[in-house]
Amino acid sequence: MIRLKLYTTLGCHLCEQLEALMVTLCDTPYRLERVEISDDDALVERYGVRIPVLVDEAGQELDRGMQPERLAEWLAARGWLDEAAWQALQRQLSGETLSGVTTRVAKGATLRGGRRYLG
The missing domain is CATH 3.40.30.10 (Glutaredoxin)
Known part of the structure; x- marks a missing residue:
């Protein structure tokens, strides 16, 4: 430990x-x-x-x-x-789902070029 x-x-x-x-x-x-x-x-x-x-x-x-x-x-x-957890988190942060469809990152924010932008 x-x-x-x-x-x-x-x-x-x-x-x-x-x-x-x-x-x-x-x-x-x-x-x-x-x-x-x-x-x-x-x-x-x-x-x-x-x-x-x-x-x-x-x-x-x-x-x-x-x-x-x-x-x-x-x-x-x-x-x-934990590489698998990191990859999953990266997908989540980029707004990508497992099916490859891009979604909004957080309510009112989008991700462009690795940066989050409000509305």
Whole structure:
């Protein structure tokens, strides 16, 4: 089992997004230690504008891990990426269904050239 730290703060929706992506994309059992940065001024100074920050056992950090591409790359570099789940998520993010039909990405948004645009 791998041990990871997540530098976070109460009510961080981006941290929740990262945790949900971890459940989907990580194929290796892991334990996630949540570190509340608001309890320590030094942690607020270091991580305040970068959370969520995910840290592996070697101390390698990933900030902005709520971005699926960044998290997938970070997990793949460590051999922890569930490739099938990543491919399925990429199809979902691009708006492509299994039948190859393109749909809207999210309510009010479309995907063009890998970027999401509102309405």
